[in-house]
Amino acid sequence: MILHKLPRRRYIHGATPIEFLKNLTQQLEGPQIFMKRDDLLGLTGGGNKTRKLEFLVADALAEGADTLITCGAVQSNHCRLTLSAAKKEQLSCHLVLEERVKDSYHPEANGNIFLFHLLGADSITVVPGKSDMLHEMEKVANEVRKRGKRPYIIPGGGSNEIGAAGYTACAHEITAQIYEKSLTFDCIVCASGSAGTHAGLLVGMHSNSHHIPVIGVSTGRSKTDQEKIVYNLANKTAEHLKLKSFISPDSVHVEDDYIGQGYSLPTDEMRQAVSLLAKTEGILLDPVYTGKTMAGLIDLVQKGMFKKSDNILFLHTGGSPALYANTSLFTERGNNHCQNKD
Structure with missing residues (x-):
């Protein structure tokens, strides 16, 4: 792989932290939930x-x-x-x-x-x-x-094979943190929108033989359509990086039950997830991507997809500035609006 040979500007100074969400984990009664804090990346306001x-x-x-x-x-x-x-x-x-x-x-x-x-x-x-x-x-x-x-x-x-290489690099960063901190993860959960983050993570985990499953929570498209987009971009990225092997279709996993009425349209579950993370961990999510993705993770936990002993890594892709254009969603009136939408 030629990742280290690609032209690259440096807007990131060190690895973003992996934080154990103790209070959220207790609230949900397991599994063990960790968060990769890419909301703390460089440039204005951070994010993936x-x-x-x-x-x-x-x-x-x-x-x-x-x-x-x-x-x-x-x-x-x-x-x-x-x-x-x-x-x-x-x-x-x-x-x-x-x-x-x-x-x-x-x-x-x-x-x-x-x-x-x-x-x-x-x-x-x-x-x-x-x-x-x-x-x-x-x-x-x-x-x-x-x-x-x-x-x-x-x-x-930024979701072409050039941009997705950023999340191939992130997968390698996660792998280094796993070894440095003696961590293990059974699954990574991320938002799946324009697909660059999801595809790049898949390529990175595949290329370093650290085959942690990646679940993408769709923010706009159906499972079938989104999985096809992620699969195609992942393999374009692998080709761009001159990998000898490619991503198989069965390694692409998308959940599409958390979109609601459509892209960027609020759901009550999103609103509850944003409020829960703020009140339990002091962490801000956004209403379009991470809010719906966290709502998805919470629902999957409650449905029993994961064992209580599992370690889950939630990738926080940022976006909290969008909260300040959507403050009405987090009032009683906003709650009623979300319920009416559903």
């Missing part, structure tokens, strides 16, 4: 995209780019972190936001939208849900080229 951007931005700079263009939902953590990396590298940055929920973009909103303005995005283009996002980014890139600049397009979530 930082690992992907180390490789993506390095590739952009190697190509001579002076402008980054990327896309995401209106409260995109990926857009926030790409913009943050651009500022660190003194690059221009243009964002294309997909209004996946009609009329959900408000330029004066809190959360990530506030941070887009504070960090100084060069432009924000809002397009309707289900738009061809690559086409929309190419339109922005063409305008940038007309001004004599050199754009580099980063896909949504």
Whole structure:
């Protein structure tokens, strides 16, 4: 594997901690739940995209780019972190936001939208849900080229084989921590959205022969569709890294029972999971990814998927700035709204 030979910027300074969630474990009466704190990664507000951007931005700079263009939902953590990396590298940055929920973009909103303005995005283009996002980014890139600049397009979530290599590296980091701290894990649970994190972890665990199963909790797609996307990206990543063996379809496991009415739409279970982690461990989750993923883990525990003696590693992919645009969800009124949605 050529991971160590790839161009890479360094936005991470040391391994993120693995924390035992003693209070949550007691609340659920086992299994033993640990958390990999990738919400504490570098760049503005932290989160999993930082690992992907180390490789993506390095590739952009190697190509001579002076402008980054990327896309995401209106409260995109990926857009926030790409913009943050651009500022660190003194690059221009243009964002294309997909209004996946009609009329959900408000330029004066809190959360990530506030941070887009504070960090100084060069432009924000809002397009309707289900738009061809690559086409929309190419339109922005063409305008940038007309001004004599050199754009580099980063896909949504940073989830191509270049970005996913960041989570192959993370899998190796986890393996090192397992040995250093004499830990054992029976399963890793992570959000599965644009698929780069899920796919990269699978490749990393496969490449270092540390075959810990990875369960992805889908945040938008059906199990069948999401597993196909993860499988294809994992094997593109393995090929990119010049691995001699590839990921088998039966190693890709996605749970899709926790999406609710759709991507970013709240569920009562998500709201309860976010509140539970705040009140038991003092840890903030987000309403789109980690909240629904934790709701999934809690339900799987209650259904008896895991033995009480199992050690489960929950990957915290960040995203807490989005909480501040969704404060009403965590009031009594928000609770009623979630129940009505379901």
